[in-house]
Amino acid sequence: MGRQPGTRVSIVDVAREAGVSVGTASNVLNKPERVAKNTRRRVEQVIERLGYVPSGPARALRSGQIRTVGAVLLDIRNPFYTQVTRGIEDRLEEDEFMLFVGSSDGKMERETRYLNVLESRGVAGMILSPAGDQSKLLRDIAGRGVPIVLLEASYPDVPASSVLVDNVAGGELAARHLAEIGCEHLLMFNGPNSIPQCHDRAAGALRGWVGAGRSEATFSQVLLTSMDIAGGDDTAAPLFDDLPAKTGLFAVNDLVAIGVQRALRKRGGYNPAAFPLVGYDDIDLTSVLAVPMTTIRQPTYDIGRRAAELLLHRHAHDPIERVTLVPELVVRESTTLNANADRPKNPV
Amino acid sequence: MGRQPGTRVSIVDVAREAGVSVGTASNVLNKPERVAKNTRRRVEQVIERLGYVPSGPARALRSGQIRTVGAVLLDIRNPFYTQVTRGIEDRLEEDEFMLFVGSSDGKMERETRYLNVLESRGVAGMILSPAGDQSKLLRDIAGRGVPIVLLEASYPDVPASSVLVDNVAGGELAARHLAEIGCEHLLMFNGPNSIPQCHDRAAGALRGWVGAGRSEATFSQVLLTSMDIAGGDDTAAPLFDDLPAKTGLFAVNDLVAIGVQRALRKRGGYNPAAFPLVGYDDIDLTSVLAVPMTTIRQPTYDIGRRAAELLLHRHAHDPIERVTLVPELVVRESTTLNANADRPKNPV
DNA sequence: TTGTACGCGTTATCAA
DNA sequence: TTGATAACGCGTACAA
Numbered sequence: 001m002g003r004q005p006g007t008r009v010s011i012v013d014v015a016r017e018a019g020v021s022v023g024t025a026s027n028v029l030n031k032p033e034r035v036a037k038n039t040r041r042r043v044e045q046v047i048e049r050l051g052y053v054p055s056g057p058a059r060a061l062r063s064g065q066i067r068t069v070g071a072v073l074l075d076i077r078n079p080f081y082t083q084v085t086r087g088i089e090d091r092l093e094e095d096e097f098m099l100f101v102g103s104s105d106g107k108m109e110r111e112t113r114y115l116n117v118l119e120s121r122g123v124a125g126m127i128l129s130p131a132g133d134q135s136k137l138l139r140d141i142a143g144r145g146v147p148i149v150l151l152e153a154s155y156p157d158v159p160a161s162s163v164l165v166d167n168v169a170g171g172e173l174a175a176r177h178l179a180e181i182g183c184e185h186l187l188m189f190n191g192p193n194s195i196p197q198c199h200d201r202a203a204g205a206l207r208g209w210v211g212a213g214r215s216e217a218t219f220s221q222v223l224l225t226s227m228d229i230a231g232g233d234d235t236a237a238p239l240f241d242d243l244p245a246k247t248g249l250f251a252v253n254d255l256v257a258i259g260v261q262r263a264l265r266k267r268g269g270y271n272p273a274a275f276p277l278v279g280y281d282d283i284d285l286t287s288v289l290a291v292p293m294t295t296i297r298q299p300t301y302d303i304g305r306r307a308a309e310l311l312l313h314r315h316a317h318d319p320i321e322r323v324t325l326v327p328e329l330v331v332r333e334s335t336t337l338n339a340n341a342d343r344p345k346n347p348v
Numbered sequence: 349m350g351r352q353p354g355t356r357v358s359i360v361d362v363a364r365e366a367g368v369s370v371g372t373a374s375n376v377l378n379k380p381e382r383v384a385k386n387t388r389r390r391v392e393q394v395i396e397r398l399g400y401v402p403s404g405p406a407r408a409l410r411s412g413q414i415r416t417v418g419a420v421l422l423d424i425r426n427p428f429y430t431q432v433t434r435g436i437e438d439r440l441e442e443d444e445f446m447l448f449v450g451s452s453d454g455k456m457e458r459e460t461r462y463l464n465v466l467e468s469r470g471v472a473g474m475i476l477s478p479a480g481d482q483s484k485l486l487r488d489i490a491g492r493g494v495p496i497v498l499l500e501a502s503y504p505d506v507p508a509s510s511v512l513v514d515n516v517a518g519g520e521l522a523a524r525h526l527a528e529i530g531c532e533h534l535l536m537f538n539g540p541n542s543i544p545q546c547h548d549r550a551a552g553a554l555r556g557w558v559g560a561g562r563s564e565a566t567f568s569q570v571l572l573t574s575m576d577i578a579g580g581d582d583t584a585a586p587l588f589d590d591l592p593a594k595t596g597l598f599a600v601n602d603l604v605a606i607g608v609q610r611a612l613r614k615r616g617g618y619n620p621a622a623f624p625l626v627g628y629d630d631i632d633l634t635s636v637l638a639v640p641m642t643t644i645r646q647p648t649y650d651i652g653r654r655a656a657e658l659l660l661h662r663h664a665h666d667p668i669e670r671v672t673l674v675p676e677l678v679v680r681e682s683t684t685l686n687a688n689a690d691r692p693k694n695p696v
Numbered sequence: 697t698t699g700t701a702c703g704c705g706t707t708a709t710c711a712a
Numbered sequence: 713t714t715g716a717t718a719a720c721g722c723g724t725a726c727a728a
Contacts, residue, residue, distance in 0.1 A: 008412075008492065008493070008705095009492075010704090010705055010706090011705065011706070011707095012705075020714075020715085021714065021715040021716070022705090022706085022707095022715085023707085023708085023709095023714070023715060023716075023717090024713085024714055024715075026705095026706065026707060026708090027707095027713095027714090030706095030707075034713075034714095035713070035714080036713060036714085039713080039714080051488055051491070051492060053464075053467050053468050053492065054468055054705085054706080055409070055468065055470060055704090055705050055706070056468045056469040056470050057404075057406075057408035057409040057414065057469075057704090057705080057706095058405075058409050058704070058705035058706045058707090058720090059705080059706060059707080060405035060706095060720095061403070061405040061406050061409050061704090061705080061706075061720050061721065061722090062705080062706040062707050062708085062719080062720050063706080063707065063708095063720085064356075064720075066405065068469075076430065076433070076434070077427070077431070077434060079425070079427075082424065082425045082430060083425070085424070086424070086425060086451075089450075089451070098448070098450070098465055098469075099449075099450075100446070100448060101447075101449055102437075102447075103434075103437070116401075117404075117446055119401050120401050120402055120403065120404045121404040121405075121416075121446075122403060122404055122405050140399055143399070144356065144357075144399060144401065145356070229632055229633075229636070258633070258636050261636060262635070262636050265636075284577060285577075285606070285633055287610075288577070288606050288609065288610050288613075288637065288638075289636065289637065289638065290636075290637065290638030290639075291638075356721095358720090358721055358722085359721065359722065359723095360721080360722095368698075368699085369698065369699040369700075370699085370700090370721090370722080370723095371698070371700075371701095371723085372697085372698055372699075374722065374723060374724085375697095375698085375723090375724095378722095378723070378724095382697075382698095383697075383698080384697060384698085387697080387698085402721085402722080403720090403721050403722070405720090405721080405722095406704090406721035406722045407722060407723080408704095408722095409703095409704050409705065409706090409720090409721080409722075410703080410704055410722045410723050410724090411704085411722085411723070412704080
């Protein structure tokens with residue numbers, strides 16, 4: 001590991017070989033118009049012949065500018081974040097920035113490590129969907145002049161922009177929908193309260209549930225072992241036998257919801273009418289499931305684009321902006337199949 | 349964008365504030381045992397107070413070492429690569445390396461850009477699943493001493509290690525299976541031949557097909573518009589009416605296969621017996637589909653880990669290694685439901 | 697144990 | 713138009 005010593009060719013080598021000064025050689029790359037055509041061609045040929053590649057670190061050191069931003073996301077394997085990432089990447093690319101991505105897996109320790117590494121790398125900005133309350137660390141980092149954009153979070157004492165999707169509203173939509181189709185109990189599969197999305201969606205769900213005339217006592221939550229398919233499956237599996245009739249299920253994200261479906265299925269036959277299920281995110285795959293899933297749609301790709309945009313185009317006078325996007329209920333078969341159909345009409 | 353000038357505190361500031369020399373301050377961070385306990389504590393406090401963060405670029409420049417590797421993958425949104433990425437990341441983390449990830453989307457131009465940027469960033473190594481023949485560029489890069497690990501590819505004239513999964517064998521497994529369950533025609537949904545995986549899987553499929561006693565004339569391919577769900581759907585949709593009876597379907601990856609399923613479904617009812625379907629990869633989701641999919645399993649996570657391992661632990665005498673992993677046929681309902689069942693028994 | 701001074705590869709400034 | 717030279721922030725001989 002590590003490159004062979006002495007192998008690397010620097011701008012000094014180029015200059016020497018081309019019989020010009022380093023300054024001129026540098027100008028050929030950065031301000032070509034300032035150097036005579038002949039000289040330029042000569043230098044360019046040498047660059048080609050020697051296979052010279054400018055050193056990013058040296059450039060960064062000298063100019064303080066490194067066209068790179070870092071993103072630390074909750075779970076890079078979740079299609080939701082993959083999609084967000086793509087949005088970020090596409091927007092950054094337009095300005096010729098690169099992206100560092102890290103996945104915190106919901107672990108603050110891991111997240112902290114990433115943030116520190118990113119700062120020391122000298123990234124031009126950071127995008128973060130926090131796994132917990134990072135306000136202290138973020139305040140420090142922001143204080144040192146690093147622009148920060150928060151995804152689905154916002155700390156009053158941290159000078160950072162945010163892209164928010166109203167999670168409370170989303171939770172509310174889900175709960176109301178379940179109430180409207182006749183559920184009398186609501187069970188939410190949720191992640192730790194320290195994750196803002198989890199907290200807010202639950203709060204919204206409770207509000208929506210009560211708002212629809214249900215009692216708080218009929219609302220309950222289970223804590224997931226992990227916020228993915230396996231987590232949904234494992235957590236849900238042992239639960240079904242004890243569930244009261246007319247229980248609606250609400251999963252904090254689609255992956256979990258798919259896991260819950262899987263658990264139901266393994267239990268032998270899955271009748272969506274018996275356990276109406278609402279997911280969250282509207283990832284691509286929800287529509288190809290056997291029972292396409294009702295879910296709360298988020299404008300995934302846009303979240304990423306807006307975040308990158310906020311980072312790239314900060315208004316000098318008011319660098320802190322807040323963008324709030326709106327979630328949307330998408331009704332599919334997991335909450336609409338009627339009770340006496342024990343299987344979907346068109347499976348796949 | 350970009351940090352405020354003059355704001356950044358350097359090791360000089362720390363030294364001055366602590367009343368020591370820069371050398372000592374530096375030693376506190378890098379060789380703490382060499383500095384007296386008192387001095388060390390004093391310096392550490394100043395570091396804390398000033399919020400000093402060492403400059404990565406400066407370190408990299410000085411030491412030539414940047415604990416970062418870059419990966420350029422075919423499609424970061426494909427769960428297959430997400431899983432590979434995770435394998436890479438986990439292994440790297442054990443040695444405290446970070447990862448740059450880029451998605452080429454199968455476009456050589458995009459890939460080239462990434463490779464160049466990565467090299468100029470001075471990464472300690474690169475992991476690449478090539479979108480096309482990059483041997484020229486790679487030979488140059490490797491020639492400059494950058495260790496390279498190829499995923500699912502290997503160029504005779506490029507000094508790089510490889511992690512391969514035998515795609516020919518995988519294609520063969522798929523075709524033989526389809527032949528064995530009685531298919532008399534084989535239609536493969538494939539990506540461009542320039543992508544090694546596509547080429548090899550098709551070659552293997554043809555070999556398996558012929559090996560199972562079928563004629564070459566009954567084997568055909570369609571070129572996908574894109575290698576994802578949408579691509580499978582769009583490409584497959586207009587095809588079904590003209591397909592001969594007993595046609596087996598083989599998709600170059602699971603995402604495409606899911607798209608094909610979707611197309612079949614939209615066409616009105618999907619009878620797997622009429623169009624047996626085999627995917628490739630065995631991503632997580634294949635098992636939660638309405639009709640769980642027969643597929644060729646690859647040791648995804650391991651591919652990533654092994655690649656990172658190859659990069660980190662290069663044998664001095666023989667830095668080029670080749671690891672070949674073996675794919676495996678996983679039979680599920682998309683090729684086993686018998687012909688008179690017009691729907692799966694346990695939809696979900 | 698601590699301090700000094702140099703060099704890593706660039707870019708920017710200023711003279712020539 | 714080109715050349716010489718001083719930074720950028722850090723690590724590390726080497727000297728003290």
